Amino acid sequence: MKIMIFILRKEFRQIFRDKTILAMMFVMPTVQLIIMPLAANFEVKNINVAYVDHDHSSYSQKLLHKIGSSGYFKLTGNPDSYKKGLKMIEEGSADLVLEIPQGFEKNLVREGSQKLNLSVDAINGTKSSVGGSYLLSVISDFNNNLDINIKSPQGNSTVSTAKISTDTINWYNIRAEYKYYMVPGILVLLLTLIGGFITALNIVKEKEIGTIEQINVTPIKKWQFILGKLIPFWIVGMIVFTIGLIVMYIIYGIFPEGSLLTLYLFAAIYLIALLGLGLLISTFADTQLQAMFIAYFFMMVFMLMSGFFTNTESMPDWARTVSNFTPVTHFIKVVRLIVLKGSHFSEVKNEFFYLIGFAFVLNGLAIFNYRKTS
Structure with a gap:
């Protein structure tokens, strides 16, 4: 017990002695959590549209x-030909070109149909697909609201057509605002980056300054050493998580719908697993540069495969398997379910067992791989 107290006292002194580390652990994630959700937004706006209107009718103007x-x-240009519209896409001043053919209004009134030409710049895949879908939706809505009576060929009666109307309700995020989807995920990623990088550098720093040799000749057991390295950063991580929840509530008005106790339970287990990974990396690396590169590799995999940017269910089978073997995937899922949906522990218990497994395996490997000589 005295040995553990000695190790913990030493680690806390090292943490609070380094002002840069303190700023990295507390100030940086707070500032990032405030700023990033404002910019990290999947909603596409300010799409530049060049339109080529060959009809110049009242209906084309309404559209x-x-x-x-x-x-x-944003209607950014009105070139007099389709070729000039494509030139605007090449120059980057337009994302879409909408060509309205001559006879647009006449064909709508007489024939009841009319084709439009839509050309989309697909260099930015997200902007092109989402922007094109938005524009098709606007055109479809315009088409549904046209007050044109189409006569039947046989008489003067209006042809009646059946219509299906659909009312859509967004559960758990009524206005479909991206901040409710993004903020919990960003909080998890910031916690992952801070915890993963700092612990990955921890044991390596001891190697570089030579204090690891002094520790190795003491009667400290390997598990005591790893536990002494883990506990201080676990406490720091829980404080960062608490600050993140406070920022989430004060800045974005998001308060967990589910149990805070359940949320903290998952955060505690997740941090143990994550810090175990950082310590495992630290036992392999000989320099801080090596540890940073190894940690960066895993952090990039975690970010891209976690389901934060893309839905894991839409991934190929092999990618979904890789995603399931990353702890951040399960924690992001849990945080969103508890914060937005108010899920109970019984609904996310499988994720809890996943995180418990990661915690045991990663910390066990860190203890096993730590080479202590006496």
């Missing part, structure tokens, strides 16, 4: 007005 007033598009 263009509806597009411009939707809040997603």
